[in-house]
Amino acid sequence: xxxxxxxxxxxxxxxxxxxxxxxxxxxxxxxxxxxxxxxxxxxxxxxxxxxxxxxxxxxxxxxxxxxxxxxxxxxxxxxxxxxxxxxxxxxxxxxxxxxxxxxxxxxxxxxxxxxxxxxxxxxxxxxxxxxxxxxxxxxxxxxxxxxxxxxxxxxxxxxxxxxxxxxxxxxxxxxxxxxxxxxxxxxxxxxxxxxxxxxxxxxxxxxxxxxxxxxxxxxxxxxxxxxxxxxxxxxxxxxxxxxxxxxxxxxxxxxxxxxxxxxxxxxxxxxxxxxxxxxxxxxxxxxxxxxxxxxxxxxxxxxxxxxxxxxxxxxxxxxxxxxxxxxxxxxxxxxxxxxxxxxxxxxxxxxxxxxxxxxxxxxxxxxxxxxxxxxxxxxxxxxxxxxxxxxxxxxxxxxxxxxxxxxxxxxxxxxxxxxxxxxxxxxxxxxxxxxxxxxxxxxx
Amino acid sequence: xxxxxxxxxxxxxxxxxxxxxxxxxxxxxxxxxxxxxxxxxxxxxxxxxxxxxxxxxxxxxxxxxxxxxxxxxxxxxxxxxxxxxxxxxxxxxxxxxxxxxxxxxxxxxxxxxxxxxxxxxxxxxxxxxxxxxxxxxxxxxxxxxxxxxxxxxxxxxxxxxxxxxxxxxxxxxxxxxxxxxxxxxxxxxxxxxxxxxxxxxxxxxxxxxxxxxxxxxxxxxxxxxxxxxxxxxxxxxxxxxxxxxxxxxxxxxxxxxxxxxxxxxxxxxxxxxxxxxxxxxxxxxxxxxxxxxxxxxxxxxxxxxxxxxxxxxxxxxxxxxxxxxxxxxxxxxxxxxxxxxxxxxxxxxxxxxxxxxxxxxxxxxxxxxxxxxxxxxxxxxxxxxxxxxxxxxxxxxxxxxxxxxxxxxxxxxxxxxxxxxxxxxxxxxxxxxxxxxxxxxxxx
Numbered sequence: 001x002x003x004x005x006x007x008x009x010x011x012x013x014x015x016x017x018x019x020x021x022x023x024x025x026x027x028x029x030x031x032x033x034x035x036x037x038x039x040x041x042x043x044x045x046x047x048x049x050x051x052x053x054x055x056x057x058x059x060x061x062x063x064x065x066x067x068x069x070x071x072x073x074x075x076x077x078x079x080x081x082x083x084x085x086x087x088x089x090x091x092x093x094x095x096x097x098x099x100x101x102x103x104x105x106x107x108x109x110x111x112x113x114x115x116x117x118x119x120x121x122x123x124x125x126x127x128x129x130x131x132x133x134x135x136x137x138x139x140x141x142x143x144x145x146x147x148x149x150x151x152x153x154x155x156x157x158x159x160x161x162x163x164x165x166x167x168x169x170x171x172x173x174x175x176x177x178x179x180x181x182x183x184x185x186x187x188x189x190x191x192x193x194x195x196x197x198x199x200x201x202x203x204x205x206x207x208x209x210x211x212x213x214x215x216x217x218x219x220x221x222x223x224x225x226x227x228x229x230x231x232x233x234x235x236x237x238x239x240x241x242x243x244x245x246x247x248x249x250x251x252x253x254x255x256x257x258x259x260x261x262x263x264x265x266x267x268x269x270x271x272x273x274x275x276x277x278x279x280x281x282x283x284x285x286x287x288x289x290x291x292x293x294x295x296x297x298x299x300x301x302x303x304x305x306x307x308x309x310x311x312x313x314x315x316x317x318x319x320x321x322x323x324x325x326x327x328x329x330x331x332x333x334x335x336x337x338x339x340x341x342x343x344x345x346x347x348x349x350x351x352x353x354x355x356x357x358x359x360x361x362x363x364x365x366x367x368x369x370x371x372x373x374x375x376x377x378x379x380x381x382x383x384x385x386x387x388x389x390x391x392x393x394x395x396x397x398x399x400x401x402x403x404x405x406x407x408x409x410x411x412x413x414x415x416x417x418x419x420x421x422x423x424x425x426x427x428x429x430x431x432x433x434x435x436x437x438x439x440x441x442x443x444x
Numbered sequence: 445x446x447x448x449x450x451x452x453x454x455x456x457x458x459x460x461x462x463x464x465x466x467x468x469x470x471x472x473x474x475x476x477x478x479x480x481x482x483x484x485x486x487x488x489x490x491x492x493x494x495x496x497x498x499x500x501x502x503x504x505x506x507x508x509x510x511x512x513x514x515x516x517x518x519x520x521x522x523x524x525x526x527x528x529x530x531x532x533x534x535x536x537x538x539x540x541x542x543x544x545x546x547x548x549x550x551x552x553x554x555x556x557x558x559x560x561x562x563x564x565x566x567x568x569x570x571x572x573x574x575x576x577x578x579x580x581x582x583x584x585x586x587x588x589x590x591x592x593x594x595x596x597x598x599x600x601x602x603x604x605x606x607x608x609x610x611x612x613x614x615x616x617x618x619x620x621x622x623x624x625x626x627x628x629x630x631x632x633x634x635x636x637x638x639x640x641x642x643x644x645x646x647x648x649x650x651x652x653x654x655x656x657x658x659x660x661x662x663x664x665x666x667x668x669x670x671x672x673x674x675x676x677x678x679x680x681x682x683x684x685x686x687x688x689x690x691x692x693x694x695x696x697x698x699x700x701x702x703x704x705x706x707x708x709x710x711x712x713x714x715x716x717x718x719x720x721x722x723x724x725x726x727x728x729x730x731x732x733x734x735x736x737x738x739x740x741x742x743x744x745x746x747x748x749x750x751x752x753x754x755x756x757x758x759x760x761x762x763x764x765x766x767x768x769x770x771x772x773x774x775x776x777x778x779x780x781x782x783x784x785x786x787x788x789x790x791x792x793x794x795x796x797x798x799x800x801x802x803x804x805x806x807x808x809x810x811x812x813x814x815x816x817x818x819x820x821x822x823x824x825x826x827x828x829x830x831x832x833x834x835x836x837x838x839x840x841x842x843x844x845x846x847x848x849x850x851x852x853x854x855x856x857x858x859x860x861x862x863x864x865x866x867x868x869x870x871x872x873x874x875x876x877x878x879x880x881x882x883x884x885x886x887x888x
Contacts, residue, residue, distance in 0.1 A: 043808030
């Protein structure tokens with residue numbers, strides 16, 4: 001049995017590892033186009049701050065461990081140029097030598113990730129314009145920062161990535177200006193959540209402008225509908241696009257957002273070809289359907305499922321799905337969401353109640369702050385449909401309680417009955433989640 | 445309608461507040477023996493450290509707010525000396541004036557809390573021997589510390605209270621020695637959890653001795669079976685006992701651990717008499733029975749239920765129960781438990797699997813550490829029966845996910861499918877809970 005995996009970051013390496021774990025005698029080849037082994041992409045913004053910490057610290061495992069301990073034939077700088085789904089053969093070019101060769105497969109795993117969308121406006125292919133998608137991007141930005149000591153950065157796009165980057169750059173004494181095309185930031189968050197983020201933007205003196213059209217970058221300036229901004233450094237993070245050209249060229253069917261269409265077993269329409277991670281669709285439990293939600297945890301889980309399915313093709317497991325849980329850090333704030341967001345609720349025509357409740361995060365113990373818990377629950381029965389928390393102190397792992405509640409289809413009546421951990425260093429005697437649930441109970 | 449409440453701390457004030465909220469026209473009298481309004485008892489150890497922060501900072505509300513905004517007739521220094529459950533009258537002594545009077549009631553709420561068990565060995569009624577149960581205790585300890593500048597403390601008992609006190613005293617440069625009668629500490633934690641606490645004891649250079657019999661305190665020394673220890677200050681925390689003498693004298697029936705026996709509506713055997721908080725039993729959902737688990741959250745919840753039931757006696761609500769969730773801080777460690785503990789599992793004859801898994805707490809982001817997640821799950825179906833986490837970083841609110849899982853009777857198979865929040869400042873891509881669940885899945 002021979003499995004070939006195209007792409008060796010999160011889903012690819014997870015699939016390879018699981019396949020070898022369950023079927024140690026099988027042959028598993030990973031063909032990774034870049035020169036980097038699997039790395040923790042979400043840690044990239046934070047690496048910038050630490051001059052002496054090489055970006056290779058983000059590697060999940062060393063090449064030696066992957067090869068020797070896990071027994072995976074992991075090959076760097078190998079570009080797959082074509083897939084023959086009938087002959088079950090991929091064409092490969094070794095980017096180091098230029099040599100081309102073919103690999104036959106029994107199973108093919110398509111795990112090519114996604115790419116940053118680039119701007120086509122003039123000047124945006126200059127060498128001081130960066131994306132922040134790959135480890136190579138990070139390498140380039142980091143070297144630029146430490147070599148050129150930029151003072152002013154223009155960040156195009158106000159999504160998670162650039163908000164994290166703004167936080168990091170500010171700590172590095174580089175002043176960011178954030179320019180966003182849309183009329184509001186963070187469309188998957190509701191107004192009550194966004195307001196907290198905007199308060200922090202103001203408090204930190206960050207210039208963040210919305211509804212801005214970018215005209216061009218000329219030398220050290222970005223020109224836009226909102227004016228001209230000095231830009232020693234530009235980071236563009238305006239969205240991503242699944243890397244599916246190769247897959248589509250082989251007859252692979254695309255689904256939501258141009259991602260590889262997969263069934264619950266992560267099989268594509270091509271015989272013996274699986275797809276997973278940021279290039280594939282993600283099954284959302286609450287929707288009972290696939291969506292596109294490219295984040296690290298789902299990529300790792302996809303990989304595990306695919307690895308299991310190529311090892312046990314007669315006893316496949318379904319990918320169990322996601323609940324759209326996500327979190328990012330913005331200065332002291334943590335900004336977190338799970339379940340359906342308000343736009344989805346409206347699009348689905350749900351009759352829902354929203355409560356937004358501010359609470360202290362601790363008892364009588366230093367270091368506490370406040371957080372805003374937002375619950376979306378079904379009118380009438382109080383079923384929790386979605387939740388967002390924005391605030392300081394422990395936010396992400398409180399959100400996890402609500403992610404668990406969504407997984408188990410709990411109502412706010414049930415959430416109000418939870419027995420959560422209390423001691424003054426960790427929580428008020430009524431945890432913010434219980435306080436919010438008690439407010440919701442009165443309104444559903 | 446007139447409700448009299450004996451005791452005005454957690455359960456008492458919660459009951460009074462809820463009764464007035466739901467039935468604003470009713471009369472609610474709280475008779476509190478001490479001179480303090482309701483306070484956050486769990487915050488007491490941490491107050492010691494802050495010389496300039498008066499212990500009254502721990503008050504939940506001011507007397508004026510309780511009286512004016514909540515409309516509660518809250519009376520301090522009022523000792524109830526007798527209950528006539530037939531005539532529905534309590535006898536009261538005003539400790540300030542010595543005057544005695546009676547109050548008739550329609551409903552009586554018995555919320556007298558519990559008391560520290562004292563040692564009878566010689567010398568343990570000296571003025572430099574303290575308990576740590578009331579705000580007055582805290583006042584006395586604190587004044588003693590700042591007046592006398594003790595250098596050596598002997599802490600008798602190695603429960604949550606004295607472990608918290610040892611942490612605080614160490615920060616105040618007072619060297620604690622902990623003497624415990626039992627052969628091991630923390631009986632409700634399993635060996636794998638205790639080991640982490642003992643590692644911290646060692647790392648911090650704390651002397652903690654078990655299996656110790658206390659002989660006497662003589663002057664500045666505590667003499668014991670383990671030797672003689674200098675003691676400028678002694679704190680005894682060897683357990684508590686529900687304050688039920690008055691209740692029992694009126695014919696009130698006692699249950700588990702000598703606590704007031706209550707039904708699911710928190711009614712006692714006495715007509716129109718409710719009991720709640722640390723003087724009453726607590727319904728444990730997993731046991732389907734009452735136990736004694738006197739902690740702040742349950743007291744507040746008891747109070748809310750009782751307040752609701754006296755306001756709506758024709759439409760009473762049940763106390764929904766607890767899952768034995770608890771957490772305490774011990775230096776950098778958080779030590780947390782939920783669900784059935786190992787002794788209970790053994791006593792119940794459960795066929796269970798235990799896994800103890802150490803994981804990193806964060807991704808590539810500064811400040812991370814490790815934690816140990818311990819899961820007890822039912823052999824065969826993987827039902828989560830109990831969980832404990834000991835470690836640094838965010839422990840308590842991770843445990844809450846497992847407390848939620850226990851409430852919803854989740855299996856480790858389901859827990860492994862949770863979509864938990866990931867970003868490097870908060871979690872590795874596989875949260876420690878998911879890692880532990882995945883280990884458990886392979887063993888059940």
